[in-house]
Amino acid sequence: MGKHCKYCDSQDVxxxxxxxxxxxxxxxxxxxxxxxxxxxxxxPLPKRVPCPHCSKKFLKQLDQKNHLAMVHKIGYTCSICGFxxxxxxxLKNHMEWKHNL
Numbered sequence: 474m475g476k477h478c479k480y481c482d483s484q485d486v487x488x489x490x491x492x493x494x495x496x497x498x499x500x501x502x503x504x505x506x507x508x509x510x511x512x513x514x515x516x517p518l519p520k521r522v523p524c525p526h527c528s529k530k531f532l533k534q535l536d537q538k539n540h541l542a543m544v545h546k547i548g549y550t551c552s553i554c555g556f557x558x559x560x561x562x563x564l565k566n567h568m569e570w571k572h573n574l
Contacts, residue, residue: 535559 476486476493483497492503521530522537526545531537538559542548548557549564553572558564568574 476488477484478486478495478497478500479502480500481495481498483495485496487494487496492501494501519532521532522534523530524537524540524545526541526547529540531540538548542557542559546557548559549561550557551564551567551572553568556567556571558567
């Protein structure tokens with residue numbers, strides 16, 4: 474009998490060099506240490522884009538721009554309704570769609 478899978482409780486788990494594979498749920502686990510081959514190629518956590526006005530951080534620049542527009546009202550403001558958008562292009566589209574201009 475093999476060891477139990479922590480995901481599906483199957484006992485059909487095969488160990489290999491730096492991890493294991495469950496034949497029950499087809500999950501592969503890898504143990505990464507400084508001695509693991511190619512450990513330097515393991516991607517670290519992605520850098521977060523901080524908001525300059527509060528403590529929030531974002532994975533993408535666009536998420537930060539959306540946050541700035543929606544929460545802090547920083548961006549391109551519609552002169553008709555006051556809605557704040559993240560780009561000049563989105564303001565142009567807004568004017569066409571919402572105000573038929």
